[in-house]
Amino acid sequence: MENLSTKFQYNNVVNISRAFVKIMRPKQWTKNLLVFAALLFSNNLFNMDLLKLSLYGFFLFCMFSGSVYIINDIVDIEKDRKHPKKCRRPLPAGLISIRQAWLFVMVVFSLTVLASYRLSPLFASIGMAYFALVCLYSFYLKNVVILDVMTIALGFVLRAVAGTVLIGVRISPWLLLCTILLSMFLALHKRKSEMELVAKGSKGSRKILEDYTPELINDMLHIVTSSTVMAYSLYTFTGAHSVYMMGTIPFVIYGIFRYQYIVHTKDMGENPELILLNDVPLIVNIFLWVVSCVVILYWL
Incomplete structure (x- = not known):
């Protein structure tokens, strides 16, 4: 009986952990590959020091964008419950609560800002600007015609700019x-x-x-x-x-x-x-x- 209880608790932890990873939408992290654009086109792809910096930057920007996705899901939870595909996301599906999502995003965002600042203060500023921009999009700009798609475009630009400032090349x-x-x-x-x-x-x-x-x-x-x-x-x-x-x-x-x-x-x-x-x-x-x-x- 004790083994069954332990196994149930283990499975519950695993399922919640998977839900927290899923809510950060790792499949969308391919967008953050733009961080490497400056490295490639500045002829520094084989500079191991700069490549390592770009890898760190890519990971941290994945954390910035993942944090924004969590907030977006919190804002859109009721709409997502009615959507044929989005209803399977962790929040609308009830795999994690709104309170758990808020706690998780605060921890992830705080650690990401701290790590980014230690890597490069300017890179950290761009990451926070991206976070603020997409939060503004989630709460308001996504409901403003034309500005909604332009805001999405600006988010991609900030990814590219983050890659340039991180390795110190001209934009x-x-x-x-x-x-x-x-x-x-x-x-x-x-x-x-x-x-x-x-x-x-x-x-x-x-x-x-x-x-x-x-x-x-x-x-x-x-x-x-x-x-x-x-x-x-x-x-x-x-x-x-x-x-x-x-x-x-x-x-x-x-x-x-x-x-x-x-x-x-x-x-x-x-x-x-x-x-x-x-x-x-x-x-x-x-x-x-x-x-x-x-x-x-x-x-x-």
């Missing part, structure tokens, strides 16, 4: 421009997929979707998609790197087209992180793009 305007456009491309596709769910009768949708129309989303996507390709192409033409960087343009075009294909045929636009983790052709394309960039920037 490239091309890096910022391409980051803004690509993140808006992802955010608009997310809104479009959410609108399609509503059209199919999904409950618990975002209020902001009432301010968008399919025509508006499509017009914005046309502008952002073409601008993304043009901005990256101009970077390869005019950047201080090898002219051979033009050879990476097809990877960018294919990646954008492949993403659009998946969104339109497999209804996955609401979860871009799942596309990046599960679509083999897209993963192979990103890998080949990274390898091409490394070969061109470091050996040609």
Whole structure:
């Protein structure tokens, strides 16, 4: 009987621990890989000291973003309970309580700020700015048309900027421009997929979707998609790197087209992180793009 009780307590601890990890949405941490962009394009990828710094920065930014996801889930718990997929998240599913979530996020955020400050005060400031921005988004900006997707884009920019200040290199305007456009491309596709769910009768949708129309989303996507390709192409033409960087343009075009294909045929636009983790052709394309960039920037 005592063994059964011990086993039950052990399983309960394991389940709660898994719920705390899940509520930080580790599948979305792929977005924080932008921290490494400055390392790659500043020709410091093989500098072990800077690589170690970027790895620390990546982990800490995962903690910053994970903390924000917890707060977002606390704010949206009632809406998520009505959502066909989000209802399985730890909070709406009742795996952890709101009180436990608040305690957990306060501990994680406090430790992350302390560790970030010891690594770099400026990096810590950017991390806290990101945290404040996304909290503002969760409580208010996600309900303001156009500003909602622009806020998401700014969050991606802060990730890229955090990577540059951490290793002490100049912030490239091309890096910022391409980051803004690509993140808006992802955010608009997310809104479009959410609108399609509503059209199919999904409950618990975002209020902001009432301010968008399919025509508006499509017009914005046309502008952002073409601008993304043009901005990256101009970077390869005019950047201080090898002219051979033009050879990476097809990877960018294919990646954008492949993403659009998946969104339109497999209804996955609401979860871009799942596309990046599960679509083999897209993963192979990103890998080949990274390898091409490394070969061109470091050996040609």
